[in-house]
Ligand code: SF4
């Protein structure tokens with residue numbers, strides 16, 4: 001891998017490479033360059049996982065023509081597909097080295113072993129009651145019970161914006177979560193459930209289920225579950241699998257390019 005990156009930098013296939021290196025014992029994202037090519041000896045994969053594509057998006061905002069190489073797990077690739085569709089990155093300027101870490105695929109990416117403490121052996125922080133829930137666990141409860149549980153979870157929020165800041169597909173220059181007519185910026189904790197529902201709506205057809213928001217949340221709100229529920233509706237109604245392809249655009253899904261019959265809303269009205 002390091003040799004390939006070295007060649008890419010030397011023959012100018014790419015200008016920079018986004019990977020990881022150990023800093024003070026921790027694997028951190030790092031930008032490798034031709035000028036400091038000796039640093040490639042420190043390039044690692046390990047268990048590091050970060051939205052490198054988010055860094056690429058920021059760099060591209062400043063330098064639209066820069067050619068970027070990056071490590072890409074399955075979730076990174078799904079995020080890249082969304083960013084290509086939303087014109088945040090140009091696929092012609094991105095090279096990836098595949099480092100898939102888990103057996104998940106686009107239809108079953110809920111299986112990501114990296115995120116499952118039982119299989120990965122990773123300690124998952126817990127605040128209050130166990131919230132390591134699967135969608136089927138939620139279905140066992142009626143709507144009032146689900147509302148009570150979600151409100152319990154939301155009231156823990158300290159409005160740190162960690163979920164938005166880590167999210168590879170939260171790229172808006174003006175974020176609704178800081179728009180005073182939607183979410184009062186002076187209120188802490190944030191108004192619930194509006195703060196979380198605004199973001200949940202935005203994640204419909206956009207969230208690629210990487211789970212980084214949930215990892216980042218200091219109070220352990222099951223955010224990944226919330227966005228999975230939102231995206232169930234997108235799949236059921238539009239048959240749109242977010243991040244599965246850089247070709248299938250949510251903007252023409254009902255237009256001429258893709259002809260899909262939307263399923264009746266009744267089929268999802270009992271879900272939340
Ligand atoms: S799981 Fe969270 S961080 Fe990942 S894409 Fe969805 S909302 Fe963003």
Ligand code: SF4
Nearest residue numbers: 170171172175176202
């Ligand atoms: S929360 Fe919504 S408005 Fe804010 S960056 Fe994410 S998608 Fe954009």
Ligand code: SF4
Nearest residue numbers: 157158160161163217
């Ligand atoms: S990361 Fe958690 S605590 Fe921070 S704003 Fe998001 S939901 Fe709230």
